[in-house]
Amino acid sequence: MQTWAPVALPALEGSGPPLRLYDTSTARVRPTAPGDVATMYVCGITPYDATHLGHAATYLAFDLVNRYWRDLGHDVHYVQNVTDIDEPLLERADRDQDDWVVLGMRETALFREDMAALRVVPPRDYIGAVEAIPEIAELVAKLLVDGAAYRIDDPEYPDVYFDSAATGHFGYESRYDEETMLRLSRERGGDPDRPGKRNPVDALLWRMERPGEPAWDSDLGRGRPGWHVECAAIALNRLGTQIDLNGGGSDLIFPHHECGAAHAEALTGDHPFARHYTHTGMIGLDGEKMSKSRGNLVFVSKLRNAGVDPNAIRAALISGHYRQDRPWTDSLLAEAQERLARWRAALALEAAPSADDMIASLRQHLADDLDTPRALAAVDAWAAEAVERRGTDREAPATARAAIDALLGITL
Ligand SMILES: Nc1ncnc2c1ncn2[C@@H]1O[C@H](COS(=O)(=O)NC(=O)[C@@H](N)CS)[C@@H](O)[C@H]1O
Numbered sequence: 381m382q383t384w385a386p387v388a389l390p391a392l393e394g395s396g397p398p399l400r401l402y403d404t405s406t407a408r409v410r411p412t413a414p415g416d417v418a419t420m421y422v423c424g425i426t427p428y429d430a431t432h433l434g435h436a437a438t439y440l441a442f443d444l445v446n447r448y449w450r451d452l453g454h455d456v457h458y459v460q461n462v463t464d465i466d467e468p469l470l471e472r473a474d475r476d477q478d479d480w481v482v483l484g485m486r487e488t489a490l491f492r493e494d495m496a497a498l499r500v501v502p503p504r505d506y507i508g509a510v511e512a513i514p515e516i517a518e519l520v521a522k523l524l525v526d527g528a529a530y531r532i533d534d535p536e537y538p539d540v541y542f543d544s545a546a547t548g549h550f551g552y553e554s555r556y557d558e559e560t561m562l563r564l565s566r567e568r569g570g571d572p573d574r575p576g577k578r579n580p581v582d583a584l585l586w587r588m589e590r591p592g593e594p595a596w597d598s599d600l601g602r603g604r605p606g607w608h609v610e611c612a613a614i615a616l617n618r619l620g621t622q623i624d625l626n627g628g629g630s631d632l633i634f635p636h637h638e639c640g641a642a643h644a645e646a647l648t649g650d651h652p653f654a655r656h657y658t659h660t661g662m663i664g665l666d667g668e669k670m671s672k673s674r675g676n677l678v679f680v681s682k683l684r685n686a687g688v689d690p691n692a693i694r695a696a697l698i699s700g701h702y703r704q705d706r707p708w709t710d711s712l713l714a715e716a717q718e719r720l721a722r723w724r725a726a727l728a729l730e731a732a733p734s735a736d737d738m739i740a741s742l743r744q745h746l747a748d749d750l751d752t753p754r755a756l757a758a759v760d761a762w763a764a765e766a767v768e769r770r771g772t773d774r775e776a777p778a779t780a781r782a783a784i785d786a787l788l789g790i791t792l
């Protein structure tokens with residue numbers, strides 16, 4: 381599937397400290413240690429109701445990771461999927477009398493447009509679940525042969541499930557207890573109560589064809605893939621058996637990333653699948669998580685069509701810490717617009733105080749688990765000094781502009 385437009389990143393002098401990020405599986409902020417090429421898999425959208433500000437906040441957080449790793453001199457092999465076949469998409473298409481394929485294509489196109497407008501650095505590989513079905517089916521077949529998967533004893537629909545006991549590590553990523561796992565499995569598309577499963581949390585790997593549902597031929601029989609195995613296959617086949625970062629929102633901690641990691645590890649024997657599992661907090665509206673099911677959505681495209689500067693949307697969303705559940709409010713946007721106006725005034729000056737300390741602070745705070753509140757405050761301080769007390773460094777405005785672009789993705 382086609383990815384979106386590339387983004388030019390200004391090269392900056394020097395570099396900052398190693399990037400440290402919170403890892404869900406160890407519940408600690410730890411240094412990332414990618415090789416020359418950092419490998420990052422961030423789960424993509426299920427293409428309907430795109431792109432709401434919750435989606436945007438999550439992709440902006442991992443965009444800061446991408447930008448910081450590049451500032452450190454790493455290349456980044458960034459892979460992202462599109463869940464363009466799944467229950468929720470079929471249900472939405474039904475509700476709207478839409479063709480599910482057309483709905484998916486339309487929403488994915490809008491998502492790409494919004495990501496480009498927000499200047500999110502695009503993934504090198506942008507892969508749809510449908511186009512990945514052959515490789516997903518191949519992975520499932522291997523898990524069956526290895527005994528890490530099994531067919532449920534249901535003559536009508538002998539679906540294939542993953543045996544969660546296969547790796548001996550199941551649960552290490554989320555660290556949730558059994559009761560929590562069962563509850564979240566129920567809430568997020570699992571079927572823990574289905575009779576015949578070895579373990580209630582065993583994830584569906586391949587769903588045999590049901591009347592009226594889309595299905596594809598495979599060695600497993602006609603059907604379609606489960607949700608978690610889609611990400612395991614797409615990541616493994618492009619990034620290898622151990623990646624630097626598996627990212628997504630906190631609602632993906634379980635079952636999605638737990639099961640995806642277990643599927644990958646059962647296949648390869650390499651543990652852990654990801655050296656960091658990093659999750660973003662939920663953007664809310666009026667006290668509720670912004671979500672499709674609640675329909676309380678604010679869309680990037682609506683704000684853009686109303687003339688809102690995408691830089692202000694980005695600045696508003698990164699003004700809070702990426703791991704905090706936090707609300708979207710109109711005042712957040714207004715404050716971001718005022719902040720960018722102050723920055724623009726400083727960048728327009730002939731000369732300003734040296735930007736070197738500000739850039740060092742920017743790097744230091746971003747390297748500290750993406751502490752964007754402090755990072756933005758460092759730019760505020762430099763801009764305020766520039767406007768109030770001027771400065772003599774004629775290079776400073778251009779140097780500051782390049783750093784704000786490369787590290788924060790804000791182009792003024
Ligand atoms: N309100 C929200 N705040 C922050 N992130 C959110 C919010 N709602 C969804 N997300 C994140 O946006 C990304 C896409 O969500 S999604 O469209 O539901 N799609 C999926 O979760 C799957 N296609 C992942 S393979 C996920 O990482 C999800 O955690």
Ligand SMILES: [Zn+2]
Pocket residue numbers: 423424461611636
């Ligand atoms: Zn995923």
